[in-house]
Amino acid sequence: MTQTEPADSMRLDKWLWAARFFKTRKLAAEAVQGGKVHLNGQRTKAGKEIHPGSQLTISKGPFEWDITVAAIPKQRRPASEARHFYTETERSHARRQELTERIRAEKAAHPGSDHRPNKRERRLIHRFKQSVQ
Numbered sequence: 001m002t003q004t005e006p007a008d009s010m011r012l013d014k015w016l017w018a019a020r021f022f023k024t025r026k027l028a029a030e031a032v033q034g035g036k037v038h039l040n041g042q043r044t045k046a047g048k049e050i051h052p053g054s055q056l057t058i059s060k061g062p063f064e065w066d067i068t069v070a071a072i073p074k075q076r077r078p079a080s081e082a083r084h085f086y087t088e089t090e091r092s093h094a095r096r097q098e099l100t101e102r103i104r105a106e107k108a109a110h111p112g113s114d115h116r117p118n119k120r121e122r123r124l125i126h127r128f129k130q131s132v133q
Helices: 014-017 025-033 081-085 090-109 119-133
Strands: 037-039 054-059 062-067 087-089
Touching: 014 025, 014 037, 014 119, 025 037, 062 090, 081 087, 087 090
Parallel strands: none
Antiparallel strands: 037 054, 054 062, 062 087
16 A cells, blocks of 8 residues: 555554544553444454444443544544544434533533632631531
8 A cells, every 4th residue: 555545444443543532542442442432333352444334333431422434544634634534423413412411501500519629618628527526
């Protein structure tokens, strides 16, 4: 294969990294090994060769993508170009949007619940704990 020819297959972990689903190949390989990535509906290994048309299901945190591989890149590209490496099903996209909205609504309903106490608040917590003992 020369530099000008497009690749016809690629390792799964390398493709996941190139398509920017994971920050490093190691994280991509660990996700595949942990069963977070399914190829054509079945668990697979990180070294499995994928081709255009392969069906992938990727679970990352609370989010899940159902995608079809559209292109095999020669190298990692910017995120704006990486979106063209796959096509996502409408159902998958709608599910992720709904989940994102639900998470935003929950955070808006409980403002300030995810911050660390500052120095003054820590002192008050320590005083309270000492007074209870």
